[in-house]
Amino acid sequence: MEETILVLDKIKKSFDGVSVLNGIDLEAKRGEFITLLGSSGCGKTTTLRIIAGLESPDSGRVLLSGADVTDTEPNHRNVNTVFQNYALFPHMNVETNIAYSLKLKKKKAPEIKKTVAEALALVQLEGYGKRMPSELSGGQRQRVAIARAVVNEPEVLLLDEPLGALDLKLRRQMQLELKRLQQTLGITFIYITHDQEEALNMSDRIAVMRGGVFEQLGSPAEIYELPRTAYVASFVGSANILTGRCAGGGDTVAVDFPGGTGSALRRDWQGREGDSVTLAVRSENVQLLSSDDSRGIPAAVTETRFAGGMLRISSKLEDGTEVVISRYGIGTDLVSGDAIRIDWAAENAVIVLPDSEVAHE
Amino acid sequence: MNNSMTTAKRRNRALALCAAPLYVFTLLFVLGPLIYMVILSFLTRAEVWGVVNEFTFKNYADLLQPVYLKTFGESLKLALLTTAIDMVLGYAFGYFMARRPPEKRRLLLLLVMVPFWTSSLMRLYGWVIIFRANGTLDTVLMGLHITKEPLKLLYTYPAVVVGMIYALLPFMILSVYTSVEKMDWSLVEAARDLGASPAKAFLTVTLKLTLPGLLTGVILTFIPSIGLFFVADILGGNKVVLVGNVIQEQLMKVHNWPFAAAMAVVLMAMTSLMIFLYRKITHVSELEGMV
Numbered sequence: 001m002e003e004t005i006l007v008l009d010k011i012k013k014s015f016d017g018v019s020v021l022n023g024i025d026l027e028a029k030r031g032e033f034i035t036l037l038g039s040s041g042c043g044k045t046t047t048l049r050i051i052a053g054l055e056s057p058d059s060g061r062v063l064l065s066g067a068d069v070t071d072t073e074p075n076h077r078n079v080n081t082v083f084q085n086y087a088l089f090p091h092m093n094v095e096t097n098i099a100y101s102l103k104l105k106k107k108k109a110p111e112i113k114k115t116v117a118e119a120l121a122l123v124q125l126e127g128y129g130k131r132m133p134s135e136l137s138g139g140q141r142q143r144v145a146i147a148r149a150v151v152n153e154p155e156v157l158l159l160d161e162p163l164g165a166l167d168l169k170l171r172r173q174m175q176l177e178l179k180r181l182q183q184t185l186g187i188t189f190i191y192i193t194h195d196q197e198e199a200l201n202m203s204d205r206i207a208v209m210r211g212g213v214f215e216q217l218g219s220p221a222e223i224y225e226l227p228r229t230a231y232v233a234s235f236v237g238s239a240n241i242l243t244g245r246c247a248g249g250g251d252t253v254a255v256d257f258p259g260g261t262g263s264a265l266r267r268d269w270q271g272r273e274g275d276s277v278t279l280a281v282r283s284e285n286v287q288l289l290s291s292d293d294s295r296g297i298p299a300a301v302t303e304t305r306f307a308g309g310m311l312r313i314s315s316k317l318e319d320g321t322e323v324v325i326s327r328y329g330i331g332t333d334l335v336s337g338d339a340i341r342i343d344w345a346a347e348n349a350v351i352v353l354p355d356s357e358v359a360h361e
Numbered sequence: 362m363n364n365s366m367t368t369a370k371r372r373n374r375a376l377a378l379c380a381a382p383l384y385v386f387t388l389l390f391v392l393g394p395l396i397y398m399v400i401l402s403f404l405t406r407a408e409v410w411g412v413v414n415e416f417t418f419k420n421y422a423d424l425l426q427p428v429y430l431k432t433f434g435e436s437l438k439l440a441l442l443t444t445a446i447d448m449v450l451g452y453a454f455g456y457f458m459a460r461r462p463p464e465k466r467r468l469l470l471l472l473v474m475v476p477f478w479t480s481s482l483m484r485l486y487g488w489v490i491i492f493r494a495n496g497t498l499d500t501v502l503m504g505l506h507i508t509k510e511p512l513k514l515l516y517t518y519p520a521v522v523v524g525m526i527y528a529l530l531p532f533m534i535l536s537v538y539t540s541v542e543k544m545d546w547s548l549v550e551a552a553r554d555l556g557a558s559p560a561k562a563f564l565t566v567t568l569k570l571t572l573p574g575l576l577t578g579v580i581l582t583f584i585p586s587i588g589l590f591f592v593a594d595i596l597g598g599n600k601v602v603l604v605g606n607v608i609q610e611q612l613m614k615v616h617n618w619p620f621a622a623a624m625a626v627v628l629m630a631m632t633s634l635m636i637f638l639y640r641k642i643t644h645v646s647e648l649e650g651m652v
Contacts, residue, residue: 073558075553089551090570091570101556105556152556
């Protein structure tokens with residue numbers, strides 16, 4: 001488990017003078033499931049293509065099992081890709097698609113037949129060997145693409161939003177299957193998605209990408225519980241981002257907001273009294289208080305709505321910051337314009353780097 | 362329900378009526394002359410002018426003379442050679458063109474089309490200027506000290522081959538271009554990712570998927586190339602004689618219409634047979650609709 005398979009070392013890449021990757025560093029262990037999470041244009045697909053060898057970096061190195069493959073052609077890298085559109089060869093049937101890499105390796109016919117049959121069984125598509133890709137559903141094509149990529153026994157399997165084109169129910173099912181597959185095969189997966197739930201469900205580690213850098217690389221729990229930056233907190237946990245001023249304190253930092261004070265655990269924050277502090281607080285951790293309460297910060301309700309089994313109350317602080325509060329339940333007496341106060345427990349607030357302090361070039 | 366069905370039926374009938382003039386036109390001006398030609402080929406030549414309505418196989422028997430068989434062979438050879446060279450050149454150029462960025466693609470497409478705006482006869486006379494002794498080609502080659510004396514290329518077989526290739530190349534380029542442009546290049550990346558070298562990926566994926574375009578190009582090049590007589594006329598003088606030239610001569614100079622008709626019928630049958638065989642070999646029906 002601890003053997004390092006893939007290393008990305010200060011990868012930089014730009015297209016037509018526009019920089020896409022600004023120094024990507026990553027070490028992936030054997031059998032690890034790493035997700036690159038980010039919205040479109042953050043550079044995740046480019047990162048994947050550089051690992052596959054379909055794109056070469058402007059600077060930096062790619063190491064596979066310790067060997068520098070930065071300038072190695074894609075066909076000489078022991079890495080395979082499941083493409084976003086699956087890229088199944090339309091003129092070959094399922095079997096021939098899966099056997100493609102084996103034939104290139106000049107394997108014997110009986111061996112190819114056996115490997116293909118195993119791969120079909122692995123993705124639960126026995127009996128589909130003679131079908132053409134055009135005769136398959138989206139989910140089936142996706143499985144064929146996976147089977148075709150894994151028969152080659154790659155050291156790293158790259159998956160570019162493989163579930164992007166599937167409906168929600170099938171996505172959930174395929175998430176489980178992919179995870180099972182990854183554990184069975186013990187191959188390192190580098191998985192791309194813009195769906196934070198998918199990332200949290202499947203990954204050993206998540207790299208949240210933005211503007212060509214990893215804003216944070218860590219386990220799903222770390223990313224979710226202790227986001228490093230305001231962007232990570234809002235992208236992954238849909239957290240509220242509030243900026244105030246440090247009013248002192250030791251392990252618990254007091255933070256002044258217009259009309260009230262909040263608090264947060266200091267953790268490894270180095271700031272002092274008077275410094276600006278940015279906090280991430282998830283909506284379910286925000287407490288709703290009546291306007292005559294002495295605790296918390298004053299706010300005004302702007303909207304209430306019922307979504308996904310939760311009541312979501314949007315409010316505005318005096319400085320205009322929007323704060324969303326989630327509650328279980330369906331009813332509320334609150335209407336737009338009502339004065340409330342909000343508060344949270346110090347351990348539920350994480351001090352994050354504001355956008356202005358995150359380097360994106 | 363019933364009412365709407367009759368409306369649909371009526372609309373269909375109206376559409377059929379609209380298309381009727383086309384059918385009539387095709388029957389009159391395409392099928393009609395063809396049938397007339399076949400009939401003509403079995404009639405007897407009149408002593409002075411025209412034909413007599415006397416059934417005979419003589420015209421076809423005459424075709425078996427070695428001189429005519431040789432002409433057929435020569436025409437077929439030239440057509441195959443032209444098509445083969447156009448295949449290579451046209452594929453390379455069509456492929457290259459389809460891989461340029463869109464704005465350059467449009468420019469290249471324009472350049473391929475421009476020659477069609479002038480008469481093909483005029484363009485062939487251009488080749489005469491290039492090929493004739495001390496013409497453009499000789500001036501350049503001798504100026505560069507590559508050759509010492511005029512090559513005397515005009516009125517030779519190579520000149521005819523070049524003319525044929527030139528005249529038919531755009532058809533090949535355009536049909537290849539159309540299918541290469543539709544290529545999904547992520548398939549080539551997938552092939553490379555799965556271990557294929559650039560050449561192997563090209564052969565197993567790109568070429569296979571653009572084959573319909575190449576096959577269309579082959580048909581569009583081969584059919585005209587077997588009948589083009591004016592290229593051989595202008596660039597070959599009387600040294601290169603093709604079926605097309607003989608037909609023209611029999612029709613216009615010798616006035617042996619039935620023999621010219623018999624020759625045209627055989628030429629047509631030969632071309633159809635070649636295309637039939639070709640489609641059989643390449644399984645073109647299997648590929649249709651794939652790309």
